[in-house]
Amino acid sequence: ERMVREIFATAREKRREGFMPFLFIDEAESILGTRRASRYSSILSTLVPMFCSEMDGIDSLNDVVIILASNRADLIDPAILRPGRIDRKIKVNRPNxxxxxxxxxxxxxxxxxxxxxxxxxxxxxxxxxxxxxxxxxxxxxxxxxxxxxxxxxxxxxxxxxxxxxxxxxxxxxxxxxxxxxxxxxxxxxxxxxxxxxxxxxxxxxxxxxxxxxxxxxxxxxxxxxxxxxxxxxxxxxxxxxxxxxxxxxxxxxxxxxxxxxxxx
Known part of the structure; x- marks a missing residue:
């Protein structure tokens, strides 16, 4: 949780300095997975809401590009993927x-x-x-x-x-x-x-x-x-x-x- 807060804090700081920050999160399902009733999900139950609030909470995130990469997008919590948070979904197919x-x-x-x-x-x-x-x-x-x-x-x-x-x-x-x-x-x-x-x-x-x-x-x-x-x-x-x-x-x-x- 601390690392998530620090990442977004750094992005806001760079934005104030006039830069266009890009946050790239690989294997996004590992930290933003669907919340379920399990011991591991107790971490996700706090991490996912925190991530959502950082994106569009009281101190909304403007002029910051967030890119999530995953080969199991079906495991990412729907709250993360709803319109207004992740606006574009791009599927990269296997090479022809x-x-x-x-x-x-x-x-x-x-x-x-x-x-x-x-x-x-x-x-x-x-x-x-x-x-x-x-x-x-x-x-x-x-x-x-x-x-x-x-x-x-x-x-x-x-x-x-x-x-x-x-x-x-x-x-x-x-x-x-x-x-x-x-x-x-x-x-x-x-x-x-x-x-x-x-x-x-x-x-x-x-x-x-x-x-x-x-x-x-x-x-x-x-x-x-x-x-x-x-x-x-x-x-x-x-x-x-x-x-x-x-x-x-x-x-x-x-x-x-x-x-x-x-x-x-």
Whole structure:
């Protein structure tokens, strides 16, 4: 509570100095969640009203921009989100094909070491990277069995398949590039001092990116480890009332556990 008061006090002070303060609160549901009858909610029952009074109470907050970020907006208390407090609600969707290309351009820069074969594909390294990104993104978004990831069963009985690209995010893309760079570094270290190693790539390759993308999903570090449907619904744009079951897709010939699923 003290920190909330101090944040708003600082914003008012900056406003009086002639600045336009911006308050950015990430994971807003963690401190502004819906109030319920529980021990944890005893904190929210005082924090939420305080936050509301700071926004539009006796000493109303003018000329201050408040931005709340959350991937679970449904858990934020309705009193916070009512018109007059949070006036604009903007949903950031997962990147489509073109947006994915744009994000890869941020991480696959000209100064990274690429395999010589890639550099020869175009007149300059920038054009070669563009070709690499275009091929790789097309490969990621291909509707093939290897890219199947989740099977969603709706109450109507209809089943829908979600592919890996349907769950892409900027964080996953960044991690894929980091994995690919690590692969190239390990390969360079292993081949250091070896004069007779013709044909071995000396930098990042398209195969490195593909292997990194596969590893990101196979290891499942970024996805719920449980079989609880509610956990998976946080990641997919489905109405929870319309979903009966979500089961991670596992190819029959894969050396992994059989499909699991949760029922609600």
């Amino acid at each position: 094909k073109e947006a994915t290309r744009e994000i890869y351009r941020i991480y696959l820069t000209n100064d990274l070491p690429y395999d010589g074969a890639l550099a020869k594909e175009a007149e300059n390294i920038g054009a070669a990277i563009e070709k690499l990104i275009d091929r790789f993104v097309t490969w990621q978004f291909a509707r093939r069995d290897e890219n199947k990831f989740l099977e969603v069963t709706l109450r109507s009985g209809r089943k829908e398949m979600l592919y890996r690209a349907d769950l892409l995010s900027g964080a996953i893309i960044a991690s894929v590039v980091e994995r690919a760079k690590a692969m190239a570094i390990k390969r360079a270290i292993a081949n250091a001092g070896k004069e007779n190693s013709p044909g071995l790539p000396e930098g990042i390759t398209e195969q490195d990116l593909q292997a990194s993308f596969n590893a990101e999903y196979i290891e499942n570090d970024i996805f719920p480890p449980s079989d609880i449907t509610e956990d998976w619904l946080k990641l997919v744009d489905y109405d929870s009332d319309n979903v009966v079951k979500i089961a991670p897709f596992r190819p029959l010939n894969a050396d992994r556990p059989s499909p699991i699923g949760g029922v609600i």
